[in-house]
Amino acid sequence: MxxxxxxxxxxxxxxxxxxxxxxxxxxxxxxxxxxxxxxxxxxxxxxxxxxxxxxxxxxxxxxxxxxxxxxxxxxxxxxxxxxxxxxxxxxxxxxxxxxxxxxxxxxxxxxxxxxxxxxxxxxxxxxxxxxxxxxxxxxxxxxxxxxxxxxxxxxxxxxxxxxxxxxxLGEGQDPTFVVPSFATQLHAIAQGKASPVLRTGNLDAIRDxxxxxxxxxxxxxxxxxxxxxxxxxxCSGTPRSIRAVLEEMLAVSGVQARIELDPARLRPSEIPSLVGDPSKLRALGWAPKATVTQALQEVLGPTLRATPGAPPRTP
Known part of the structure; x- marks a missing residue:
């Protein structure tokens, strides 16, 4: 076609x-x-x-x-x-x-x-x-x-x-979006270019x-x-809080950082929970083949994937 x-x-x-x-x-x-x-x-x-x-x-x-x-x-x-x-x-x-x-x-x-x-x-x-x-x-x-x-x-x-x-999520997303924004900050912290503080918006929001x-x-x-x-x-139909996603990124990267709320990152109209029902799409034969963890690893890139058992990264 x-x-x-x-x-x-x-x-x-x-x-x-x-x-x-x-x-x-x-x-x-x-x-x-x-x-x-x-x-x-x-x-x-x-x-x-x-x-x-x-x-x-x-x-x-x-x-x-x-x-x-x-x-x-x-x-x-x-x-x-x-x-x-x-x-x-x-x-x-x-x-x-x-x-x-x-x-x-x-x-x-x-x-x-x-x-x-x-x-x-x-x-x-x-x-x-x-x-x-x-x-x-x-x-x-x-x-x-x-x-x-x-x-x-x-x-x-x-x-x-x-x-x-x-x-x-995945490789190549604009850093103005929440997950690549976290990744950008984690890279800067790991490289010693920023203090070990992660500035975030609302981490309690639940997304799909x-x-x-x-x-x-x-x-x-x-x-x-x-x-x-x-x-x-x-969609996946699986609820995840932004906090849970960030915690997984910290675990994958091995970076230690303090989390700090940045009011500038809050939306004028926040949606507390937004999860979809994928049943109609699945009825056509669609099913996910990749995981959110794989997507987070791609967003972080190879330089921020911690070796299992390695000590946490500090700037």
Whole structure:
């Protein structure tokens, strides 16, 4: 299948493109405008620019599209809601409109987010039928993009599916996200470049973590086998507190550090617990093949994997 991947230069996008090529698919990478010139074979454009989107899609001639491009930071979305909606919602509408007019049989996977559920009662899992409660411009913009996809499916028959991924981890994630932020601090402490203090946000929040390679495997499966008009959670269903993840990173790295709350790292609207129900995705044959521990080891890198029995690292 000839697949157009928007946001191919992002964290999940890079892993997805590698998987698609390994699976025998022809991949057309679409990168953001800031990546122009970095890959001569990629299409570079702003997803919020309608004319640029049309030009790129017409050039790509895709049989399938996985739409990852977007404003990805929940925390930073509070500071620029207009840009968030321009990219995540209007950008999605630009893409759907062009596909409807140029290749209406192209299968489309819109990648949304588990953040659309808002707070989920601790000890329960969010199913796809749960009412949506956005607590950030990011989540609201993703819901609006989902609704656009549903409307294009219902009104025009465009074969659109929606994926709602929960937290995913692995090599190459931006250090503004919580786990790579911890890893960056641990590296600085281990190298003696920072005092042995780890600055964190809310460690009591409970989240659903998966390895990024399992997440992108789900995307490919949904593009080929998902049912148009349907929405699928991409998650493990296993609750983990941020504190437990950090403690595992400390154990893996062997670094000793004092944990200190940094108010600047707290979100304006915090979600205490967010865990998904993966049953619908599993019914298509998906199952995780990697562990969160493996993902944490990849995030930390080989220089911060403690040898069993070795004494703790001190700066």
């Amino acid at each position: 000839r697949v157009l991947v928007t946001g191919a230069d992002g964290f999940a996008g890079r892993h997805l493109c590698a998987l698609l090529r390994a699976s025998g698919d022809e991949v057309v990478e679409a990168h953001g405008p800031r990546a122009e010139g970095m890959n001569s074979n990629a299409l570079n454009f702003d997803i919020a620019d309608e004319a640029a989107v049309r030009t790129a899609v017409e050039k790509a001639r895709p049989e399938g599209v996985i739409h990852l491009a977007g404003f990805a930071s929940v925390a930073r979305s509070h500071g620029n809601p207009a840009r968030v909606f321009a990219v995540n919602t209007q950008g999605t509408v630009h893409l759907l409109t062009t596909l409807r007019e140029t290749s209406p049989k192209t299968r489309v996977l819109l990648v949304s987010s588990g953040e659309v559920y808002g707070p989920v009662t601790e000890g329960t899992q969010a199913a796809e039928t749960l009412p949506l409660v956005p607590l950030s411009p990011y989540a609201a913009s993703k819901i609006a993009g989902e609704l656009a996809g549903e409307q294009f499916f219902r009104s025009y028959g465009l074969p659109v599916m929606v994926a709602r991924p929960f937290n995913h 973590f998966s390895h990024v390679k399992d997440v992108v495997a789900a995307y490919r499966l949904l593009l080929t086998s998902g049912i148009p008009g349907q929405t699928y959670n991409v």
